[in-house]
Amino acid sequence: MFSLLKELPSISTLLSIYASVSAMAMLIRTICNEVIPKPMRNYISSKVFDLASRCLSSDFTFIIEERWQAVNNETFRAVEAYLPTRIGPSTDSLLIGSNEPLNPRAPPKQSIPVDCKIIDEFQGMRLEWTLRSTDTKKYFPREKRYFRLACKKGDRDRVMQSYFPQIAKKAESILRERETLNIYTYDQESSMWESTVFKHPATFETLAMEPELKQLVKEDLDSFVARKDFFEGVGRAWKRGYLLYGPPGTGKSSLVAAIANYLRYNIYDLQVQSARSDADLRHILTSTTNRSILLIEDIDCGTKVSRDRAKVQDDQQDKEDEQPNRISSSDPGVTLSGLLNFLDGLWSSCGDERIIIVTTNHKEKLDPALLRPGRMDVHIHMGYCTPAAFRKLAATYLGIKHRSSFVTIENLLQSTTVTPAEVAQQLMKRDEPEAVLESFIHFLEAKRNENGESGAQTQKQDGKNG
Known part of the structure; x- marks a missing residue:
């Protein structure tokens, strides 16, 4: 033991070695600081630190x-x-x-x-x-x-x-x-989707639609959700397109809400005008999530992207004929091909289990390329109020399933064009069912007379023009 201790270096020797090493380290550090730029030194230090962390950390x-x-x-x-x-x-x-603004005590x-x-x-x-x-x-x-x-x-x-x-x-x-579900709208300034809680009460039970049509839509939705393997097997994107068309007030938005509540899907409400270009549109659409509904309401309004190209060309030619010196220019922004590429092109595969719903008041104005299967797979006409739709509205708003006045009302509906929204507005006016129904009959009679007079005036005007 004594011999081993005798062979150990003295404290003065150790201090001398430490001083030499420290001096050498300071010399190397000074040379590095003078020769190697600071960004390069920071990069080398970070790499050394990362290497040490990987080696020492578990x-x-x-x-x-x-x-x-x-x-x-x-x-x-x-x-x-x-x-x-x-x-x-x-x-x-x-x-x-x-x-839940209506329930402030909710946890x-x-x-x-x-x-x-x-x-x-x-x-x-x-x-x-x-x-x-x-x-x-x-x-x-x-x-x-x-x-x-x-x-x-x-x-x-x-x-x-x-x-x-x-x-x-x-x-x-x-x-x-x-x-809870969310409905999203695209904020162009921040280039991102902004959401709010979606609490629309519409369901398939409350919709004023023909029972056969409601059942058809529900079965189609169930089939779509359950056929993931089928879509993969046939090499198609797992999506489904619905076109809802008809006059304003016929329940297109209510049907969208009912579909969202039925599937428990969030809604992305897209205004095509908010996209600056086709590239911007791709960014917007690929920012949506799977298991969601992409909604494009009133696609024929406010933009020419969906218009029938043949009709647009004819209108443009007419304008050029009227103003031959005018220089024509195409509208900037999203093109029809850009929209179609997402609906049924290569970009349509960027996402799974998506419902695409397009609504319009004028189906005839849309380009045929937008309407074909693979883009709009199911076309649903949302028409005027029928007797079956009235009975559903009466049960929903008045809590009644039959009254003697129903026969009169249903006969009037056969000869009067009135939307479900107008019917609902009339049924909400009072709480007494009998008084409401009597008032509704007067409304339908006035509506029929108004339509009859308008038709007679139109025929008379057509006769004069002829």
Whole structure:
């Protein structure tokens, strides 16, 4: 033992060695600071730190961003739905709020705020989740959100093979049974969809439609939802297009709400005019989520993108003939081909389980290319009020299924054009059913006389012109 201690260097020797090493390190540092630019030094330091962290740390980190390859990341959406169910005592912060203005005493709902940590356990693994957010202006100014999942390096494969599939399965169940729906509108300034709670009361039970037509729509929706394997097998995008056409006030918007409530799908209300170009339209449409409804209301109003191209060319030729010196120019913005490419082109495959609903008051004005199967698969005519629709409205608004005056009303409806919206307005005027029905009969008689006089005047005018 004494001999070993005798062979050890003295303290003065150790101090001398330390001083030499420190001097050499300071010399190297001074040379590096003088020769190597600061950005390069920072880069080298970061790489050395990352290498040391990977070698010394036993943790592994997954990053799940909100966007993935130009579309919404479905894994992010699944985690966003799943994590609120894992809120527990270890959660360090919560985002709470209420979306029930008619029930201020309702308990607030819970959500995940930025930088909140949630601990989950799965098959003996400890998993730590954190929601992060950064601002980015690379392409479109918007908030960039992502989830950070920390686990042990040895658990990485099990997380990929078992944990993420379990999250996807539970998220699908949560989204199918969600209590509230959202309706989204696109904000052009911020280049993102803004949402609000959708609480339209319309259902298939309350719709004033022919029973056969309602049943047809419900069966078609059920078939669409259940045939994922069929769409994949035949090589088609898992989507369905509906065209709702008819006069204003015939219940097109109510049918859209009933479909959303029936399927529990969120609604993306698109105004085609809000897109600056076809590229902008693609960004807008690929920002929608799966299991949703893309709604384009009154597509024939306010834009020429959907107009029949042959008729537009004829109108343009007439204008040029009237004003031969006028230089013609095409309207900027979205083109019909840009819209069709998303409905049934290559971009239509960017998303699954989507319903596309287009409404119009004038089907004849739309380009035939927009109406063909594969784009608008189901055409539903929303017409004037029928006796069956009146009976449904009477049961809904007055709580009655039959009265002696129904026969008179139904006979008048056969010869009078009146929309379900007009009928509903008349049935809401009073609380006494008999008084309401009597007033409604007078309304229908006046409407019929008005239509008869208008028709006679039109025929008379046509005779003079002839």
